[in-house]
């Protein structure tokens with residue numbers, strides 16, 4: 001159906017660097033992690049601003065997880081299927097060390113760098129940040145209970 005020409009809208013916010021365009025974050029990283037390399041943050045910032053990355057966030061939110069209680073033979077499986085976009089987001093988040101990697105990172109300021117990366121990546125989609133942030137935050141608690149950590 002034809003409609004009027006839409007002229008009062010800004011262009012889509014895409015193809016920009018989420019890190020470099022955030023002046024407060026750039027300054028905070030320079031202040032809290034002086035001298036640390038920001039090349040990974042710049043790379044992640046560019047990735048987070050790409051239209052195809054932004055689309056993953058929309059796909060993940062539009063396609064809810066599906067509970068499959070049984071397989072086609074009637075066996076109980078209780079499987080939850082996630083849309084591939086969720087898996088893609090998780091893959092990129094772990095590739096950039098947003099989960100537990102700072103606990104083993106020997107470079108300076110690993111937690112500040114990880115926090116900044118998490119902030120940048122949260123622009124794309126929030127939901128997958130839950131398991132990603134929990135697997136980061138759980139490490140100190142597990143270290144206090146080695147009998148559980150070893151399971």
Ligand SMILES: Cc1cc2nc3c(=O)[nH]c(=O)nc-3n(C[C@H](O)[C@H](O)[C@H](O)COP(=O)(O)OP(=O)(O)OC[C@H]3O[C@@H](n4cnc5c(N)ncnc54)[C@H](O)[C@@H]3O)c2cc1C
Nearest residue numbers: 111126127128129130131133134135136137138139140141
């Ligand atoms: C969108 C979203 C939805 C979520 N939904 C849920 C939900 O429904 N249910 C749920 O349970 N969770 C959920 N989560 C996860 C949860 O809210 C927290 O994000 C997660 O538990 C991590 O907490 P945090 O980021 O505050 O990390 P922190 O709590 O800050 O974790 C860091 C840990 O490291 C320790 N630590 C820090 N520095 C040092 C150091 N130098 N030496 C030793 N230890 C140190 C801290 O004491 C702390 O234990 C969600 C997250 C997001 C982003």
